[in-house]
Amino acid sequence: MLEARDLTKRYEDGLLALDHLNLTVDDGELFCLLGANGAGKTTTINLFLDFIRPTDGKALVDGINVEADPLGAKGRLAYVSENVMLYGSFTARQNLEFFARLAGQAGRSRADYHMILRRVGLPEKAFEQQVKRFSKGMRQKVGIAIAIVKGAPNVLLDEPTSGLDPKSAAELMALLRELRDEGRAIFMSTHDIFRAKEHADRVGIMMEGRLVMVRTRAELEEEDLERLYLEYMEVEALAL
Amino acid sequence: MIWTIAKREIAEAMVTGRVPLLFVLVVIVLGTGMLVMRNDYQARLDAYALVRPDGTEPVVAVPPSPLSVFARELDDAMGRRFQISAVGIQVGETQTSANPLFGAFPTPDWLFLFRVVLGLLAFLAGYDLICREKAQGTLKLLLAGGASRGQIAAGKLLGGWLALLVPVALAALLWLVLAGPLLSLYFRPGDGPAIATFLGLGAVYLTVCFSIAAALSALFHDQTTALVSAVLAWAVLVFVVPGSGALLARQLVPVRPAAVVESENKQAFGRHMVGVFDEIRSAGSIPGHVEMEIFHAGWDRIHAEQDRIGEQAAAEAARLTRVAETMGRLSPAGAFQNAAARVTGTSIHDELALRRRLVEHKNSMLPAAFAHATASGGSFGEFLPPARSLGGVMADRRADLAALALAAALSLLAFFTAVRGYDVR
Ligand SMILES: Nc1ncnc2c1ncn2[C@@H]1O[C@H](COP(=O)(O)OP(=O)(O)O)[C@@H](O)[C@H]1O
Ligand SMILES: [Mg+2]
Numbered sequence: 001m002l003e004a005r006d007l008t009k010r011y012e013d014g015l016l017a018l019d020h021l022n023l024t025v026d027d028g029e030l031f032c033l034l035g036a037n038g039a040g041k042t043t044t045i046n047l048f049l050d051f052i053r054p055t056d057g058k059a060l061v062d063g064i065n066v067e068a069d070p071l072g073a074k075g076r077l078a079y080v081s082e083n084v085m086l087y088g089s090f091t092a093r094q095n096l097e098f099f100a101r102l103a104g105q106a107g108r109s110r111a112d113y114h115m116i117l118r119r120v121g122l123p124e125k126a127f128e129q130q131v132k133r134f135s136k137g138m139r140q141k142v143g144i145a146i147a148i149v150k151g152a153p154n155v156l157l158d159e160p161t162s163g164l165d166p167k168s169a170a171e172l173m174a175l176l177r178e179l180r181d182e183g184r185a186i187f188m189s190t191h192d193i194f195r196a197k198e199h200a201d202r203v204g205i206m207m208e209g210r211l212v213m214v215r216t217r218a219e220l221e222e223e224d225l226e227r228l229y230l231e232y233m234e235v236e237a238l239a240l
Numbered sequence: 241m242i243w244t245i246a247k248r249e250i251a252e253a254m255v256t257g258r259v260p261l262l263f264v265l266v267v268i269v270l271g272t273g274m275l276v277m278r279n280d281y282q283a284r285l286d287a288y289a290l291v292r293p294d295g296t297e298p299v300v301a302v303p304p305s306p307l308s309v310f311a312r313e314l315d316d317a318m319g320r321r322f323q324i325s326a327v328g329i330q331v332g333e334t335q336t337s338a339n340p341l342f343g344a345f346p347t348p349d350w351l352f353l354f355r356v357v358l359g360l361l362a363f364l365a366g367y368d369l370i371c372r373e374k375a376q377g378t379l380k381l382l383l384a385g386g387a388s389r390g391q392i393a394a395g396k397l398l399g400g401w402l403a404l405l406v407p408v409a410l411a412a413l414l415w416l417v418l419a420g421p422l423l424s425l426y427f428r429p430g431d432g433p434a435i436a437t438f439l440g441l442g443a444v445y446l447t448v449c450f451s452i453a454a455a456l457s458a459l460f461h462d463q464t465t466a467l468v469s470a471v472l473a474w475a476v477l478v479f480v481v482p483g484s485g486a487l488l489a490r491q492l493v494p495v496r497p498a499a500v501v502e503s504e505n506k507q508a509f510g511r512h513m514v515g516v517f518d519e520i521r522s523a524g525s526i527p528g529h530v531e532m533e534i535f536h537a538g539w540d541r542i543h544a545e546q547d548r549i550g551e552q553a554a555a556e557a558a559r560l561t562r563v564a565e566t567m568g569r570l571s572p573a574g575a576f577q578n579a580a581a582r583v584t585g586t587s588i589h590d591e592l593a594l595r596r597r598l599v600e601h602k603n604s605m606l607p608a609a610f611a612h613a614t615a616s617g618g619s620f621g622e623f624l625p626p627a628r629s630l631g632g633v634m635a636d637r638r639a640d641l642a643a644l645a646l647a648a649a650l651s652l653l654a655f656f657t658a659v660r661g662y663d664v665r
Contacts, residue, residue, distance in 0.1 A: 049384050051664040071388050079384035085377025087248070089255045101244045102385040175441070 002029050002048065002154055002185050006057030009043050009204045009209075010073040017043040019209040020057065030180040032196035033189045034229060035206035041189035042082075043209075045158050048187075049079055061154055075103075078152040082159040083122035084143030092117055092142050095131060098148055103150040113149075120145045121171045137168040144175055155179060155216065161195065173199045197225045205232055241388050249399025260426040262361060263407035270415050273348040278425045280347075284308075284315070298324040298605060300598060300623040304425050307584035309419075310438050311351040315586040317429040319550040324602045350412075351580050354442040355573050358408060360474050362446040365404040366453030367470035368463050369396050370659060375463050380664055393659035397454055404450055405443060412439055433630050437583045444644050445576035449474070451651040452572075458658035461665075468534050482574040484566025493560040502552045512538050543606065547599055554592050561588045565640075575643035582633050589636075593626040630664075 002025040009018040009025040019042045025031040035041050046052045048059045050070035059066040061073040086095045093113045100108060117127050120141040126134070131142065140160055147155055157176070175197050180186050180201070190196055196203050199218055205213040205228070212232055215223065253259045284304035291298040300322040308315035322329050346352060370393075373379040380381060416435065419425040427435065460466040461527045515536035520531055568574025581587040601623050634641070 046665070049380075050384070051380065071386075074384060077384065079381070081380055083377065085381065087252060087378060089252055090248075090377065098244070098248050099381070099385055102241070102382075102387055104241075131627075150386070154427050182569060 001025065001062055002156075002187050003060040003063075004044065004047075004057070005060065007044070007054055007059055008056035009040075009047060009052065010055045014132065016143075017209050018047070021209075021211055023204065023214075025154075025185045027185050028180060028183045029201045030176060030186045030199060031188070032200035032203045033187070033206055034191070034193060034203060035188060036233060039206040040209040041206060042158055042208060045059055045079075045156050045187070045189065046204075048073075048077065048156055050074065076154055078147035078150045078155045078159050080140070080143045080147050080155070080157040083136065084139045086131045086134075086142060089130055091128045092122060092134070092138075092145075093127050094133055095142060096145050099146040100149045103152075105149060105151065106201060116145045116149055117142070120148070121168075128188060137164050140168070140172065143145060144172065148179070153183070154185045155187070157186070159189055161190060161192055164168060169195065175226070193217060193226050193229055195221075199229075205229060208231060241391050242398060245387065245392060245395025246399035246402065249396050250403050253400070253403035258365075259407055262365070262404070263411055265361070266358065266408050266411035267414060269353055271345055272352065273350055273353045274309055274415050274419060274425065275423060277312060277347070277349050278419075278423045280312065281315075281425070295622075300324060300601060302594065302623075302625060305585060306348065306425060307426065307431060307438075308586055310349060310435065311581040311584040311586050312347045312349045313351075313581045313584075314588060322598060329598060329602055348403075350438070351444075351584075353575065354445060354580075355577060356478055358442070358446055359449045359573060360471075360477055361408075362404055362449035363453040363470045363474045366400055366450040366457060367466045368457050369400050369454045370458040370662060371460055371463050371466050372457070372617060374461055374664075381573050383664055389660050389662075390656065393656050397451070400454065401447065401450055404547045405446065405645055408446065409439075409443070415524065424512050432586070434583050437630060437634070438580055441576060441580050441583065441644075444648070448572040448644060448651060449477075449646045451479075451648060451655055455654040455658055456652050458655055458662055461663070474645065477571040478573040481571035482568040482577065485570065485574060486564045489560055489564035489567055493556070493563050495556045495560050496553065501549060504549050507544050508549065509542055512542045512545070515541075539606075543603065547603070550595065550599060552642075554595060557588065558592055560594075569640055569643045572644055572647040575640040575647070579634075579637040579640040579644070582637050583630070585628060585633075585652060589629070590626075593628075597624070597626045618637040 002023075004021045004023045007015075007021040007023075010016050021032075021040075021044060033044070034157055043052070048061065048066060049075065050066050053067060059073075062076050064073045064076065066073040082141060086092075087098070090098070093110065093210075094112050094118065097108075100106070100113070114127055119122070122138060122141045122145070126138060131139065134142070136195050143160070147157075155176075161172055163224050164172065169192070176188065177199055200217065202214060202216050203220065204211050205226065214230065215225070215228075250259075256579060281304055288301060289303045290304050291299070292303075293301055302322075304315050360659060368375075370379075373382060383389070387395070419427070452473060456469050456473065457466050460469065519534050519538075520526070523530075523534070540541075565574070565578045578587075582589060601621070605621055
């Protein structure tokens with residue numbers, strides 16, 4: 001379970017990037033966060049990962065305060081960035097194995113790693129290839145594999161589908177739903193309104209560091225998410 | 241956890257070719273150095289064979305040391321021939337008298353190669369330890385991976401350190417094994433501990449260089465900036481600090497040039513001889529043995545004064561050395577230089593000890609030398625070089641060892657602190 005309580009971040013230059021965010025993502029829930037560039041999505045995710053420290057409020061991972069026990073919180077988190085970067089001179093399997101060991105998951109066989117890579121849809125022949133020349137889509141898949149192998153009950157994804165072809169993006173969303181069905185809390189930021197509407201249990205819209213709207217899947221059945229989103233964007237444009 | 245990170249670091253250095261390249265480079269560098277220094281040592285060994293005393297002449301010749309391959313320093317001074325005569329100790333003329341301290345000779349002995357070349361390689365091995373992860377984008381994934389920052393720092397440091405030290409150690413051992421069969425360079429039976437200590441000091445010095453570079457890698461976010469700062473730090477620590485230390489020492493400590501000391505010696509001789517002749521002349525006609533006694537008393541005065549002049553010059557040189565060493569110690573390169581040259585027994589301290597021993601020896605064999613000058617024949621006692629123990633040497637160099645340890649501790653502290661506060665974004 002992921003919780004933000006009055007989570008606030010003001011950067012050194014004075015910019016208020018996140019303004020008293022209150023949000024809970026339950027176990028077995030897939031939450032999609034929409035928002036224009038610069039809305040504060042990455043800032044939110046970075047706060048959960050202890051990459052930055054909050055100015056106010058707190059981020060909790062399964063009840064663990066990230067600021068107080070970053071290592072304990074990180075142990076219960078998996079992270080997939082917008083552009084997964086790996087160790088180029090190692091193969092996909094070697095990268096996966098390294099991060100598995102780092103997560104305390106030693107003692108798996110090569111076949112185990114291959115199985116996970118197969119699950120995320122990486123082409124078989126790429127398993128034992130150096131990731132140096134992998135496309136972005138392939139790297140994202142290895143990134144998901146790393147998140148899976150860690151077996152963490154919470155998964156954070158920062159625009160994981162941006163730049164992916166439609167097929168890869170669809171595969172990735174299907175995987176996330178599987179992980180959700182396994183009971184994990186999944187928090188993902190995205191620009192992809194259609195996939196958010198299709199796959200998410202709840203969708204939020206963030207603007208200038210504030211969560212301005214949250215809708216459940218059921219509520220979205222009756223509403224047009226795209227129109228809602230654009231309306232909020234217009235409000236923002238008018239305010240500027 | 242730490243070992244997992246270290247292993248990946250080593251594996252990366254292996255597959256990217258960093259470790260093999262480093263090994264080949266160090267083999268070439270140390271091998272070239274050993275070959276050049278072996279030839280240098282051989283030349284001195286040949287010269288020594290020509291002047292080696294046979295006990296029928298009042299001559300002392302100190303054999304060159306094969307350890308000069310590691311630190312030549314003043315070994316040529318020590319290989320010199322010393323003629324002991326009624327006029328004092330004369331340095332063999334065919335052999336060059338070395339500038340005892342500051343002839344900045346870039347002799348490619350292993351001390352120079354470790355201090356300068358391998359020191360640079362150590363800086364290059366560490367400069368991007370942390371900022372490379374940032375540049376290639378893996379830092380976030382690494383930090384999100386379940387290891388603490390301290391563990392990541394320790395693992396990367398350990399891996400990078402092993403990827404540096406193991407190839408260097410292998411290359412050095414390779415040449416120690418090949419020295420005899422390939423270069424006909426043979427060490428003496430008791431040289432083992434000194435060689436091991438020298439290499440140990442080298443390893444400590446390279447560790448210091450590596451950890452300074454690692455600290456820089458965690459202070460900067462950009463690889464180019466880190467590289468420039470690492471090369472700058474290397475230049476300052478290896479050249480600027482010890483160099484200006486030596487320069488400053490020469491300004492602070494007055495030392496009479498060798499020529500002045502020489503002329504003082506000659507003046508003393510002349511003055512006392514005139515005194516002896518005056519005494520004999522004013523004594524009128526005296527028996528031969530009394531005249532001889534006056535002569536002997538004169539010699540004794542000459543030697544006493546010359547020994548005093550020699551002691552004074554030695555004291556000045558020792559003081560200058562101490563000051564220069566103290567200043568050099570501000571840099572790990574200087575501390576390493578101070579300690580390593582002492583280990584091989586070719587430092588200025590060893591030269592000064594040799595001279596002191598030489599004066600003792602001279603005084604003990606003076607009667608025989610005198611007889612040699614007047615009559616012919618006579619037997620001359622064997623010259624025993626000053627005794628030294630490695631333990632004593634290390635105790636004498638504890639300030640340098642402490643300086644190296646302090647530099648290592650400070651740079652490691654800086655490294656871990658910088659990693660703890662490193663901005664991931
Ligand atoms: N390190 C930083 N220092 C100052 N401002 C920053 C920093 N990082 C991000 N910002 C600003 O904070 C705001 C939110 O950024 P971010 O969380 O990256 O947005 P998003 O991920 O939604 O595009 C933006 O205005 C951005 O310019
Ligand atoms: Mg972002």
